[in-house]
Amino acid sequence: MANTKQQAEEKIQAMPEQKKEEILDSFGRFQDYLADKIKKGEKVGFSEEQIAKGAERVAEYLKNHEEPKNTEEKLLQEMWKVADDEEKHQIAHVLVKLAKKEGN
Template sequence: MEQNMNNVNGQAGNVEEKLSNMGSEKKDEILSSFDGFKEYLSGKVSLGQKMGMDEEQLANTAQKVGDYLASKEDPRNREEKLLQELWKVGTEEEKHKLSHMLVKLVG
C-alpha cells in the first residue's frame, strides 16, 4: 500500500513536467473545446481512481493542472477563459475548492 501511495504521489508531482512535454497538437486537441477538456480530465480522474487516489489527491492533481494551464496556456474558448479568470483572482483555498468541483464535474 505504501508503495502504491508513493507511486500516486510521484504521478501528481510530475503533472507539470508531463503537461509541458505534451506536444502542441495534442494540447490543441484537448483544449480546443471545453467538452474535449472535460473528456481529457475525466479520463485522468478515472485513471487516478484506478490507481487508488482519493478525492483529495485527485483535487490536488487537478489544482496542479489548473496552475499550469493558468500560467502557461492561453484559453481556447469562453469556458476556459472564465476558469482562467477565476483562477487568477482565487486564493489557494478557493483554487483548491474549484479543483474539487472540477473533479466532481467530470467524475
Template structure:
C-alpha cells in the first residue's frame, strides 16, 4: 500500500493547474471527481479504511496548499484545520460517504 501513497503524493504534486482549477471551482465538480476516484479505488480492491486514509492525505494536502474556491471548500478547510488527526480521519470517512451517495 505504500506504493499507492507514493502515487497519490506524486499525482498531487504534478496535477495540472488548469484541471485542478476546473475541479475545485465548483463543489459539485469536486464531489464528482472524488466519486470517480473512489469508484476506481473500489475496483482496485481498496477497503473503505484505505480509501479514507487516501482521502485524508488528499484533504490534508488541499488544506495546506490550496485556497478554497467556494463556501463549501472554505468550510471543509476550516473544519479540517481545527480537527485533530482522529477527527480528520472521521471527516475523510464522511467525505467518502457523501460522494458515494451521489
C-alpha cells in the first residue's frame, strides 16, 4: 500500500507545473481530469473500489502539496482535513461518482 501511495505521489509530482495548474484552475477541469482517469482505469479492469483508493491518494496529495484554486476545491480540502479514514473513503467514492456523471 505504501509503495502504491508513493508511486501515485511521484507520478503527480512529475507532472509539469503548468499541467497541474490547468487541471486545478477550475473545478470543472478537475472533474474532467478525474473522469478521464476513471475511464482509463475501468478500461484496464480496475474496480470502483480500486479507483476510489486512487482518488484518496490524489486527494491526500492535494491536501499536502497544493493550495485550492477555487471554492469547491477549498471545501473539499477542508472536508478532507477533518474527515476520519472511513469518511475520506466515502468522500473518494462520491468524487468518483460525481466525475463519472460529469464525464458522460
